[in-house]
Amino acid sequence: MKIYWIKTQAPRRVLALVKHLGIKADFIHVDLKAGGLKHPDYAALNPNCKAPTLVDGDTVLWESSAIMAYLCIKAGSDMWPAHNPMEQVDVLRWLSWNDNHWLRAVGPFYFEHVIKPQFHFGETDRSQLAAMIPTVKTLAAVLDHHLDGKAFVACGRLTIADFQLGSMACDWQQSEVPLEDFPHVRRWLDGLMRIPAWADPWPVSPRETPLAALAE
Ligand SMILES: N[C@@H](CCC(=O)N[C@@H](CS)C(=O)NCC(=O)O)C(=O)O
Structure with a gap:
């Protein structure tokens, strides 16, 4: 492979x-x-x-x-519930939410603050990011509410949905993604970082x- x-x-x-x-x-x-x-x-x-x-x-x-x-x-x-259709629905919901909403909101912060310096794609430009903060906060509130009392996004255990959603947000401090007010999201991201393969993939x-x- x-x-x-x-x-x-x-x-x-x-x-x-x-x-x-x-x-x-x-x-x-x-x-x-x-x-x-x-x-x-x-x-x-x-x-x-x-x-x-x-x-x-x-x-x-x-x-x-x-x-x-x-x-x-x-x-x-x-981590992908191949034998449980209802669990698949749960995971799919969050994969879709990531690709259609979360990624699009958080991605530009990650691009400006992580990708540009890493690949020497030019200076970080914060000018477009300020306008996106309300959208990020609206979405973060949805995720934060969902994660209240939960360690993982779907199925009550680690699934590929956690990896899908966690990837853009894991560098949230460096990326200046406004997640300070979302304790459950931060706790979930911290929990992912305690998985050795996630911390150093x-x-x-x-x-x-x-x-x-x-x-x-
Ligand atoms: N939805 C695709 C996204 C793939 C994608 O956009 N990859 C980026 C890196 S995160 C890439 O290859 N960028 C290089 C480029 O666009 O030139 C997936 O999840 O695999």
Whole structure:
């Protein structure tokens, strides 16, 4: 099994899950700055030219939530409740809420404060972020209310929904995401950070892959 990754939050979910479940995989670091995601060999695997991508035999999969579900099925983990339709509904609700609402609100903060400095994409620009604070707070209030008295987002246990929602928000202080007033969200994020694979999901010594070797 191969996982193509860059050091950003969508791959983080997949890398953390692989480590958490003890799945054996080859981790192939794609050089974003060198255009690796747009190389024809990579685009043939993932026409979105985004990371992560999983290749497992004949299975080629993109979208981190789908990859996580696949990995759970493969490892027999109920972090994706493959055998419980009502639990699937619960997880799906939060995966959708993340992709349609939470990610879109929190993502720009993460991009300005983490991605730009990390990849040298220019100066952090706070000017657009101020207008997004009310939306972030409205959504954070929904999540905070839901997490009151709960350790996890869905199914009463750790699921891929926690990894999906937690990824953009885990750097909330560095990203200046206004979560100070949401104690249950902060407690939940702190709890995720006590999971070793979540706290440190990144493969050791990433092997830079020559562009021509991406599809090997
Ligand atoms: N919905 C996709 C998002 C994939 C995505 O946008 N990945 C980002 C990193 S978090 C990426 O590859 N960015 C590089 C680029 O857009 O050039 C998933 O969850 O896998």
